Amino acid sequence: MARRAAVLLALLPLCGQAAPPGDRYVTVPGGAFRSALRYEDAADGTTVAPYRLMRRPVTNAEFLAFVRAHPEWQRGRAAVVLAEPRYLSQWSGPLSLGDARPDQPVTWVSWFAAAAYCAAQSARLPTWTEWEYAAAADETRRDAREDPAWRERILSWYAQPSTGALRAVGGQPPNVYGVQGLHGLVWEWVDDASALLVSADNREQGAADKLRFCGAAALSTDDRENYATLMRVALLSSVQAADATGNLGFRCAKDLP
Amino acid sequence: MRQSLLPLLAIALLASGCGQRPAPDADTGGSAKGDFGPPQGHPIKAVLTSPPHVPPPTGRDKPAKVIVELEVVEKEMAISEGVTYTFWTFGGTVPGSFIRVRQGDTVEFHLMNAPDSKMPHNIDLHGVTGPGGGAASSFTAPGHRSQFTFKALNAGLYVYHCATAPVGMHVANGMYGLILVEPPGGMPPVDREYYVMQGDFYTTGRYREKGHQPFDMAKAIDEHPTYVLFNGSEGSLTGDRALAAKTGERVRLYVGNGGPNLVSSFHVIGEIFDKVQTEGGTHPQENVQTTLIPAGGAAIMDFRLEVPGSYVLVDHSIFRAFNKGALAILKADGPENLAIYSGKEVDEMYLGDRALPNLAAVSQAAAAAKAGDLTVEQQIDAGKVLFSGTCSTCHQANGEGHPGVFPPLAKSDYIAKDPKRLPQVMIGGLTGKVTVNGVEYDSVMPPMGQLTDDEVANIATYVLNSWGNPGGRITKAEARDIRAKSPVGSVAAH
Numbered sequence: 001m002a003r004r005a006a007v008l009l010a011l012l013p014l015c016g017q018a019a020p021p022g023d024r025y026v027t028v029p030g031g032a033f034r035s036a037l038r039y040e041d042a043a044d045g046t047t048v049a050p051y052r053l054m055r056r057p058v059t060n061a062e063f064l065a066f067v068r069a070h071p072e073w074q075r076g077r078a079a080v081v082l083a084e085p086r087y088l089s090q091w092s093g094p095l096s097l098g099d100a101r102p103d104q105p106v107t108w109v110s111w112f113a114a115a116a117y118c119a120a121q122s123a124r125l126p127t128w129t130e131w132e133y134a135a136a137a138d139e140t141r142r143d144a145r146e147d148p149a150w151r152e153r154i155l156s157w158y159a160q161p162s163t164g165a166l167r168a169v170g171g172q173p174p175n176v177y178g179v180q181g182l183h184g185l186v187w188e189w190v191d192d193a194s195a196l197l198v199s200a201d202n203r204e205q206g207a208a209d210k211l212r213f214c215g216a217a218a219l220s221t222d223d224r225e226n227y228a229t230l231m232r233v234a235l236l237s238s239v240q241a242a243d244a245t246g247n248l249g250f251r252c253a254k255d256l257p
Numbered sequence: 258m259r260q261s262l263l264p265l266l267a268i269a270l271l272a273s274g275c276g277q278r279p280a281p282d283a284d285t286g287g288s289a290k291g292d293f294g295p296p297q298g299h300p301i302k303a304v305l306t307s308p309p310h311v312p313p314p315t316g317r318d319k320p321a322k323v324i325v326e327l328e329v330v331e332k333e334m335a336i337s338e339g340v341t342y343t344f345w346t347f348g349g350t351v352p353g354s355f356i357r358v359r360q361g362d363t364v365e366f367h368l369m370n371a372p373d374s375k376m377p378h379n380i381d382l383h384g385v386t387g388p389g390g391g392a393a394s395s396f397t398a399p400g401h402r403s404q405f406t407f408k409a410l411n412a413g414l415y416v417y418h419c420a421t422a423p424v425g426m427h428v429a430n431g432m433y434g435l436i437l438v439e440p441p442g443g444m445p446p447v448d449r450e451y452y453v454m455q456g457d458f459y460t461t462g463r464y465r466e467k468g469h470q471p472f473d474m475a476k477a478i479d480e481h482p483t484y485v486l487f488n489g490s491e492g493s494l495t496g497d498r499a500l501a502a503k504t505g506e507r508v509r510l511y512v513g514n515g516g517p518n519l520v521s522s523f524h525v526i527g528e529i530f531d532k533v534q535t536e537g538g539t540h541p542q543e544n545v546q547t548t549l550i551p552a553g554g555a556a557i558m559d560f561r562l563e564v565p566g567s568y569v570l571v572d573h574s575i576f577r578a579f580n581k582g583a584l585a586i587l588k589a590d591g592p593e594n595l596a597i598y599s600g601k602e603v604d605e606m607y608l609g610d611r612a613l614p615n616l617a618a619v620s621q622a623a624a625a626a627k628a629g630d631l632t633v634e635q636q637i638d639a640g641k642v643l644f645s646g647t648c649s650t651c652h653q654a655n656g657e658g659h660p661g662v663f664p665p666l667a668k669s670d671y672i673a674k675d676p677k678r679l680p681q682v683m684i685g686g687l688t689g690k691v692t693v694n695g696v697e698y699d700s701v702m703p704p705m706g707q708l709t710d711d712e713v714a715n716i717a718t719y720v721l722n723s724w725g726n727p728g729g730r731i732t733k734a735e736a737r738d739i740r741a742k743s744p745v746g747s748v749a750a751h
Contacts, residue, residue: 086372086400148475152461159343159471161331162375227423227474231376234422238377238398245399247375 025052025123025254026178031142033133036229037196048133053126054251056169056180057188058117060091061102063109066117068095073116082112084242103168105186105249111241114189118252125191126253128236132229135182137175145229154228157184162247183228189250193236285440285539288386291410293361293441296322300365305354308488309500311450311511312357314443320361327354328369329378329397329419329432336458336484337491337582339467344489345376345419345430351489352454352515353417353434360412360438365404366391372400377421379403383553384415384436392420412440414537414555416513425517429459429477431489433515435555440539447559448506453585454513455521455550455572456489457482464581465491480518485577487570487585494570494585504591507561510570516552522573523550525558525587527566532559547573562589564598618642623711626733633718633730640719643712647705656724662700664693667724676729679717680736683708685743704743710736 027050034045067074067088074095075088088108092098109117111125118124126134138144145151172181182188190196239245300322304312315321330349336342347353358364368380377398381390385407394405419432435452437444459477460470464484476483487494494500502508514521524547532541533548534557541559542548550556562568570585571578578584593600622639625631645654648666652658656667666672671693672679686704690697708716710733717731 151474155474156471158375160375161333161343162373227426230422231426235375235377235398238396238401243398243401246373247399 024054024056026055027051027256028053028130028134028177028179031133033129033136033143035129035132036145037128037132037233046129048129050256051126051130052254052256053130053134053177053179054123054253055174055178057105057186057249057251058114059102059169060097060100060104060106063088063106063117064091064095064097064102066120070116070120073113078110078113080242082242083110084244087113087244090246101165101168103170104166105169105181107166107186107246107249108244109189109248109250110244111189111193111239113244114250115191117250121252123252123254125189125250128190128192128196128233130253131182131188131190134175134177134179137177137179139173139175142176151228154183158228158231166247186249187232187235187245187247189248190236191253193239194241196233196237285412288410291360291412292408293320296320296363300324302326303356303358303364305348305356306452307348307350307354308352309451309453309494311355311437311452314446315357315359315362315439316443317359318441320359320363322363322365323358324365324367325356325358326367326369327356327380328371329374330371331374331376333469335490336460336470336486337465340460340462340465341469342458342460343430343469343472345378345427345432347380347417347419347432347434351431351433351456352452352513353432355434355452355511356417356436358409358436358438359443360409360441362409362438363406364409365406366395367402367404368395368397369402370397370399374399376427378419378427378432379421380417381420382407382415382417382436384409384411384413384417384438386410389420390417396421409438412438412539414438414511414513414534414557416515416553416555418515418553425477426472426474428515428517429457430472431456431458431515433513435511435513437511444509444557445559447509449502450509450511451500451587452511453487453494453500453570454489454515455485455487455519455523455583456515457517457519458484458486460484477517482519482577482581485519485572485581485583487583491582491584496586499567499586499588500570502562502587502589504562504565504589504594506589507559508587510558511555512550512558513555514550514552518552519572519574519577520552521550521583523548523556523558524571524573525560526569526571527564528560528562528568528587530558530560533557562591564594565589565591619712619715622715626711633722636715636718636730637722639712640715640717641723643708643716644719647708648716651702656720661696661698664691664696664698666720667726668694669726670694672720673727676717676721676727676731677735677739679720680713680731680739681743683713683716684736684740710740713740 030048030050032045033048071077076094078087086108087110090100090108115125136143136145138150167185169181172184174180297319298321303323303325306312327347329347331343331345333341333343344351370378377396379392379395379397381392383390385391387407391405395403397403415436417434417436419427421427435454459473460483461473462470512523530545532543533545534541535548537555537557548556566589568587570587572583618638619642622631622635625635651663652666656665658665682702683705687702690699713736714731714733720726721729
């Protein structure tokens, strides 16, 4: 198993684009972007600054290395207010994976744990806009969202029950930036997940109780056809920062040097 | 009029107070009269049932605190033979578990979302009074549990469903079910209660295309379902899984329609609903054939089974039944009741005048006749087809006729004596007494003037060569000569 992971890692640079071999990050060039969410202060879209994003979601093996180096984030040691009791419950022990495979994306991680992992790499979680911007691409286009086939592909992942084992990272075709597995693998934490408070009752339309939300959170969706994005936001807004689920992982981002 | 209503109202108010059913036309008072005070006694855990089963009556005459625990499970199940689909379910079934409470009950609702779920879910119960019907209070991430409490103020049969974005997709994946809020006096007793719910489904593949079929958002938006189903899969209520009852029993169906898009024209073939609580409301309509069930609505149907057999539940928008799966069976066992329904008394061919099954032999014979090389075999083949269309209705396909009414053509001494009688009777008809094989017949055969000379010749030749008759042939020329001499036949000549 370890050998196969090593082989995969060796192959990885071949898939990448415009990045030095072995680099876990790619540079995502900035640009104008219209989110599927309606930000009141960005009615005409926004501009995404260039940033660096991990090619792949963080794996069990990578997260294991992190908790070895940072014992305070080991299962059983992390404070429950920062990581719920099921934190890393797919592992057989605090420092052993058991049946969890090293190359599977790490799940059952809270937002706090994910943020701590990224901080330890001198990185941070991507913002929703950064994540959505990178995830709007397909293999050849920077914005494939209008293509029904792109949507269908994402929806087809939603249509699979998640009772089977998670697939390994690295097997997904890199998108135009060289980023892999943004769709079809796991949900991913974003830095401002707690601000993504879409209404718990999707049908409230304009009458949503905006007082419950603050700042950028007075959100509603701009693109009703973009169910694929909508469902990801719905998932993120259903969880609290200490929560974890079996399908929610993460990857890190960085500002350009 | 107004005056006469007052006593009724008074009775109704009394009735609702002491736990009896309201008079038929009385106003129940709705939610304003639905609060019977705080819950009494120990909390009760609600019995939830999978379709097509219905929980037993609450049997209570006091409001209680009822705890409902419903788990959301995303799972792959068969939608049709050899076809699987990823359903999102309340309680592991489509439709979801049936919930039964009593008006005035305080319902403590727990919604659990299974840890291996991919999606967050919530629940909107149409039986809840309050914004969102519980949706905003029950938004639940995978591996989490939400709780909210409501008082069931209105009696009736209500749909519940998921209301998480995108609502349409959650509903289309099977996230709906029924909650019955019994009136204070309970539902009138019946022998059997069943739970049926219609839904429309949208798959990328065609109807019955094998394999795993993903949800098709475009078809859903266009409202072009691939399947319209009762209880979530084709065949869920047929064969061994048909609803069962006995004759003489009173049956009640709680039927909901989850949609997401279609309205149901719900009908049971061969039954008439004695009572329908349309739209799940209080006052029944009586003697109904087909009842409309809106998407997100329900109805209660009562009927008594008199005659044994299979009764087919359909959406009478009938292509949905026969081409998209909206079929279920209610099987009634018991002794026949011929006074009410005889079963089949007559089964015989009726083909209309010219509705022949296969005219190929006829046209071959006609072509051969034109070419002048018509064989006896060709005449027999053509005659056989023609006979089955026109003659067999009375003389029977085997030529035996009907004793005392239609004379036999088989082994007929009447024909053997003079084969030309065949074309003569066909063209001229026959009225009055005639003796065939020693039996006297006295009836009327009208002239078959619509038959051409070719057809007369071919039918006669077929009869001559069948069923022990002497054989031989009648030609077109002979038929023409007979027609020329026949006063009736000449009129109808072509």
